[in-house]
Structure formats: structure tokens, C-alpha cells
Amino acid sequence: MPDQTYNDDVNSETGAYNYAYLDEQTKRMIRRAILKAVAVPGYQVPFGGREMPLPYGWGTGGIQVTAAIIGRDDTLKVIDQGADDTTNAVSIRRFFAKVADVATTTRTEEATVIQTRHRVPETPLKDGQILVFQVPIPEPLRMLEPRETETRTLHALSEYGVMQVSLYESIARFGRISKAYNYPVLVNGRYMMSPSPIPKFDNPKLDRNPALQLYGAGREKRIYAVPPYTPVKSLDFDDHPFEIEKWEQACAYCGSKHSFLDEMIVDDDGQRLFVCSDTDYCQERQETQRQSEQKK
Amino acid sequence: MLRVSGLQKSFVMHAQGDLALPVLKDVALEVRPGECLALVGPSGAGKSTLLRSLYGNYRPQSGSIQVRHREDWVELVAAEPRVVLDVRRHTMGFVSQFLRVIPRVGAVDVVAEPMLRRGASPEEARHKAEFLLGVLGIPERLWALPPATFSGGEQQRVNIARSLITDYPILLLDEPTASLDIANRDGVIDLIRQRREQGAAIVGIFHDIAVREALATRLHDVALPGVQA
């Protein structure tokens, strides 16, 4: 519950924060960047990132995007590697509850804005929802071409051969494309994009998703977007097609065989448990199972 | 096939204070198919210079060298390089006195090259090359070896084979039998005479009188100006 007063007045001198922490001009600037990003799917739009109350590497990009779009009628969900209850997810959720006076939830279905670090929720998203990704390195070609001047040219000229070369090299060395997360995609048939370090398991969820996807990189100061129902294709070779991970095990809690599982070492003997990474999804399934048990 | 008029050539040695050495002055001659014109004259008179000028290897200062090429007359003096290259590829062959040895290429490939350049298949070219080398007495064991290690006579025969593998309408020969013994010399004479009888127009320098008498239909004295019969 908010225990500090707030107001919308840009010129406030009380020391209270503006709504959603950022001043109106900043939010306006970020929204303009977001509009540009939505207009050119997958294209990295530079923006004037502000100093946030947490350091780079902790989600400042995602927070700035969320701050720019959130309103009192929204319901916010924040997840970190799929979990609502990690320290970071909790503190970001509390932050917005405080500065934006906004309802929060752990239920994917109830959220209007979902800020996420490194996962896409298992529960399918709907038209009207917004997924905000926290992005460390927005440039998909960065590891192959360190020069920003050159990567900008490559994007402008659609010269993506170098990424294909890197996938070739992976097959030559390991027999398969070994990239397991941050797997490069082509958005709307034009721009190559880094989907942030989500596991490649989640890549198919990006394709023609009914929700709006926004990506914010705070340290690199870039915003990019994938509008709803936009084609997003993971790169591959015709004879080495894109494949997602599969587990032999099912989730130890809910029995799911179709969600992304985290492997947890539970004791000093090396006992393992495979558990859904998406805590909400897992709890939902467990709840449903409990209810059907009770009905019996 | 070949018409020369008013050909002028001097060498200017810039390192020797621009010393000019005139060699060819107002040279004129004509060669028709089936003729073999032997260039005669004292040493240093310009026989080799004239021959090389005809091939485009030396650059005359003025004059005209016309060659019947692809059904038309082509002027070679001051011509575009690609014109001369085309003439050399299809119409005019040159047998120099020394084989310019391209290292590491086997004799049979050296001989086959001009035919390959004209678009023949590797098998065809190789076959003909081997035939010619055989006719010229180059032992089979040498065919795959680069001619760099051959004797002068063997190199010369490789050179001749190379120039005869394609049917050049015009052949320029600079002492083709110079390093050959009599047996090989006669073999070469036969080949060249055959070519002449097939209609080639030949201009040659033959120091060996026997060779000259066997092949030449006319003589041209380089030391004397003007057209000669």
C-alpha cells in the first residue's frame, strides 16, 4: 500500500515523486520512442534513458518502459525467470505499487502489463495485454560485430549474413545450433532482433502473439517493439530447422510436460527436481488438479 | 593474310641519354596463304625486331601492319590490347627462339594451353598435345614434367608443338630449328611445310640454309627498304 503521497504535478516541489516515478516529459519521450519502435517492428530506437533507483543490469530499461505506459487502471505482474516471488520481481512490483498506485497480481490472466526478465509466461497472452521485456544487450549482432557503427549499417542494409555464418559455425563445431537462449529472430521479415535472454523454448510464443511486446534496454538505452500479430521467425537452416528444448521429466509439482522446467538441486546428495519455471502457471495447474481431486 | 607498309621502329635508350637506335625503316611486305616468307639480312639488321613487331611484342613508331582476322582486315599498329590479344589467340602464332618457361607446368599442358584457350575440351587438347610431342620426338616420360629441366632442343620442340597445336592462319617463326639436331630438324621442317601446304601464311627467320630452302617460297631482305618480290 502506498505510504507516501504522490501527485501528477510536474512542477511539484514537495519532494514527492511524479506519477510512476518519471516526470511527464521523460514519459512523453519514452512514449515517442515506443511509438517509433512499434511503427518499425524490431528496429532499435535510441532513447534518453534516465537514472533509475537501481543500477544497470537490474531492469532499468524495462522499468522505464513500464513507467511510461502504466496507468491507474492497469494491473501489473512482474516476473523474474518466470517467478513472481524472487527478490527482484517483488521489489519492482512493490515499486510500481508505490509510485503508480496500481493494482498488482501474480496471475497472468489478470494482468494488463507484465514486466518480465528472461521468460515469456506459459499462459497464452491476449489482445490488450502488454509484455515488457528487460533487455541487457539489445543488439543481436553484438558478439559478432563489436562496432555500433557497423551493426547499424548492417541493419539498415539488411546484411545479416554474419549471423547465418555464426549459426553455420555452431553446426560445424557442435553438430547443431547450440544457442539456447537469446536466440536471434527476424521480425516482420525485416529486422533481426534479440528477443532478450529468454530460452529458445519461448521464441515460438513471440510469433504473432496477440499481445504487444515492448523491449527496454536501460544501460544501452534502446527500445524496440513487436506489435501484436507480427510474424517473428527464429533463424535456422533448411536442413537444421529451429527446435525447442524438450524434457524427459515432467514438473514435479504439477506434472506439466509442456512447460519450461527449471532443474533444482534439492540436497547435498545431488537430488534433482524439475519444476515449472513459470510459478503462476504451475500454481494454476496445481489448483485445477486439487479442485478436480476434491470433486471426486 | 598479312600486309605491312611504312613500318618504322627505333629503340630509344633513355638511360643512355636518350640514345636512339633506328632498326626498321620503311619496311613493307606482303604474305599470302600458302607462302613462307623468309627474312634474311645480316645480324642486327632487324629480322627479329620485325618479327616481334608483327606479333605486337615490339612497338613500331609508325607504319601499318594489317592482318586478315575473322574475315576482316585488322590494323595492329597502335591497336587496342584486346584486339591484339584476339589476333594472337585465333589468327597469329609466334614461335620464339627460346621457350619462355612457365615453371611447374608439365610439357603436355604447356602445349595444350593455346587449344584450351580457344575453348577445346581438356581431353581433346591433351590428346593432340601428346600427338604433337610424339611426332616431335619428345619421349613420353617427359610429357608430365615441366620443361624447365629439358635440354635446349627439347624445349624448342615443346615450343613448336605449342604453336602448331592450333591451326593459326599466320605463323611467325624465329629460328625454329636453332637448337635441334638434324633428325629433329627434319621432323619440324615436315610439320611446318605441312602447315604451309594447308594454307598458312608463314614469316620466318631461318639461319640454317637447308631449312630455308625447304620452307621458304620467297625471301625478304630486311636491310633493303620497300616491298620485295
Place this chain on the structure above:
Amino acid sequence: MSGPLLSAKGVTKRFGGRIACQGVSFELWPGEVLGVVGESGSGKTTLLNCLAGRLMPDEGIVSYETKSMGTVDVHRLSEARRRLLARTEWGFVNQDAREGLRMGVSAGANIGERLMAIGARHYGNIREVASDWMERVELDIERLDDRPTAYSGGMRQRLQIARNLVSEPRLVFMDEPTGGLDVSVQARLLDLLRGLVDRFHLSAVLVTHDLGVARLLTHRLMVMQGGRVVEEGLTDQVLDDPQDAYTQMLVASILPV
């Protein structure tokens, strides 16, 4: 093909007050290998870079007859088109192979890159084409997955050549392709280049300071001194009957062996 493949008119390039090359004009026809010889500082490398679209000349025009888009002014093309041209119809062999290779990826990836850049998406096919080219440049196909860091200088140069030729370019620019290599390595590389030029009917502009390389590889020669072309003609004619004082001096300077 009705006209020259590449033509230069009055190409001039200055660096500040210093003239690097001046008023260079020529026409290169299909199938010709044009050598540009000169000593250090003659402007030959600057000229090559102007021709290949890497440097913008201060004056003059470089025109190229494309496969399907007619004749274009190389420097008026959009950067996108020029880069595309450089990756498909042209090749550029650098003196230092490292500048023309990706040292961090395998030989196969290096050769396959041009194919992937124009949309090749079948790993097996790309690998096969790359292997074919390894063979053509006489590299051991067992080393297809090795990186060029594990190759010798001569091998890297062969790899650079393969990387360029895989897109079957019509025009190859070469800057001292055998420079800095051991003599025996150089010799074999020259043989390879001769063979490839013949076999694939390549046209090329070859910059070298070595007249022996010129004699072996080129049909025509341009001699440059102080940024200007002082003599040009058929290679054998320029070397056997040099007219210009500077050319005569160059030819006379070759050490006999």
C-alpha cells in the same frame, strides 16, 4: 557483352595536398587481366581502392557493366548496392589475407559467407560448395572446419581467394596477392591464380610491384610513377620493349637469377 567491363576516366585522388593518383583512364574488357605496376608511392593501391569503390575519387568516373542492371557509376551507387556488388560480382583479394577473412570462424564458414549473405539456407549444400572450393584452391578439405588462425600464410591466401570466388565474380581486384609469402609458396599461388583466371574467365585488376608476377598473370600492364600512368600496353610489349624512361629503368632493375 557489348562494352568494356570496367572503365575509368580521369580518376584522381588527393590526400590533402598530396596527389595519390591523377587522371587515370583505361578500359578493361571481359577476360582481361590488367596489371598495375609501380614502386611504393606510385599510387597503384590508391587507384585500386578507387576502382573497387573503397575510396571516393576526387575527380573522374569509374563505370562498371553489371550483370543485369546495365552500366553503373560505381561511386554514385547507393552504399547498399555497392556493398552487394562487392559481395557478388566482384572479388577483392587483399595482400594480407587476415583483412579479407574472418579469422574467428572456420574455413567453411568463410567460404560459405557470400552464399549465406545472398540467402543460402541449406547447411549441407553450403558445406558442399565450400568443400568444392577448398579443392579448387588446393586446400585439404579435411581442414574445412579449422579456423584460418591455424593456417599458414599461403593457405590463408588460398582461402581468401576461395571466399571471393565462391560467388563467381566477374571482376577480381587483387592487391599484391603474393606479397609477403615465401618464394615457393608465391610460385604455387601464382600457378593457382593463372589456372583460376583461365578456367573461370575472370577479369582482374592486379596491383603488384613484382614484374615477374605481372609477366605471369597479366595480359596488359599499366606502369605508374608518382600517381601517373607513364606507360601502358600489352604486358609482353611493355616488358620486352619499354618505351618510357621509367619503365626501362624498372625492367632493367630486375635481378637476374
